[in-house]
Amino acid sequence: MKKYILIIALLFSALCVNVFAQTKSYPFEVIKTGKGKQSIIFIPGFASSGEVWNETKAAFEKDFTCYTLTMAGFAGVKPQPNPSFENWKAGIANYIKDNKIDKPILVGHSMGGGLALAIASDYPDLIGKIVVVDALPCLAALSDPSFKSKENNDCSPMVTQMAAMNETQFYDMQKQTMPRLLQDSSKLEMVVDWSVKSDRKTFSEVYCDFFNIDLRERISAIKCPSLILLESYFINLKPAIEGQYEKLKTAKFQYADKGLHFIMYDDKEWYLAQLNNFIKS
Structure with a gap:
């Protein structure tokens, strides 16, 4: 009888582990495409969809396994509690570890570039290369060379201000900004x-939180090759x-030779040439 109880206990334990592995959540949605021993993880910028990388990943899917993220709460993806730069950084690092992705290349735009820097800083042995x-x-x-991060940064005024805007006002703000x-x-x-x-x-x-981030000291821990496209x-x-x-x-x-912040759209040929030279070298 004891033998059967032990077997049942072991089976139950294995089931729990399997269910946990399947249901473990990360602070992003991910689309996996392409084939290749080397992996690339694409991290979009603030409020952007992973679709921002569509043309980029199309150039690499033949030779690389691509993981394209959209962060929780952005571009129609369901939000999660406690969104923050540091939580998202840890979430991406945990995803890499849990899925045994060996020395991936991180490609991040805007805030996604900041996340790539933070991950490579705090987990220097986890990453193969980064493109910022x-x-x-x-x-x-x-804009403020004397800037210092606030230890207890209060984002509630911005949250209140944004919540007070109706859909038309918010759309108009984005339409003017973009x-x-x-x-x-x-x-x-x-x-938009x-x-x-x-x-x-x-x-x-997240906007308020990201504006309080200062990685200038932390990046000294980065070991991997780093391409900074500006x-x-x-x-x-x-x-x-x-x-x-x-x-x-x-x-x-x-x-870049021309264009603005969305380099992948505004100077596409130059941008893809830089990525090709760096990633495939």
């Missing part, structure tokens, strides 16, 4: 729509930009 598309270690320091970030007019309505479909609470909390205007701010990256010893900088 138009992101800085400390966004706030670009042309400063994206030159390709054929993509404007799509990118991603913001409009985002959960307003996640939108405001929009064309940033060449005018080169000392300030590269000063923020001073402690990232593996950084290679390239400045």
Whole structure:
């Protein structure tokens, strides 16, 4: 009898482990495509869908396994409790570990580039390479060189302000903002729509949180090769930009020839050439 009880206990334990593995949640949706021993993880920017990488991943799916993320609460993906930069960083790192993805290449745009920097900083042996598309270690320091992160950053005023806006007001705000970030007019309505479909609470909390992030010291721990792709205007701010990256010893900088923040749309051929040279080398 004891023998049967032991067998039942072991089977129950195995079932629990299997169910846990299947139901474990991460703070993003993920689409896996392509085939290849080497993996690429694409992390979109603030309020963007993983669709922002459609043209990019199409260039790599033949040779690489691609994981394309959309963060919880953005672009129509169901929100989750406690959205924050650090929680999302840990969630991506845990996904890599849980799925035994060996030394992936991280490609991140904007806030996604910040997440790539943070993951490579805090888990330096986990990552093979990173590509940072138009992101800085400390966004706030670009306009305020004396900026210091607040230990207990209060995001409630921004959450309240965003919640008070009706759908039309929020849409109009995004419609006015986006042309400063994206030159390709054929993509404007799509990118605005991603913001409009985002959960307003996640939108405001994560925006406030990300603006308080400072990775300038942390990036000294990064070991892997790092390609930093920057929009064309940033060449005018080169000392300030590269000063923020001073402690990232593996950084290679390239400045786009034209366009704005969404480099993958505004200077597509140049951008894909940079990725090809770096990723396939």
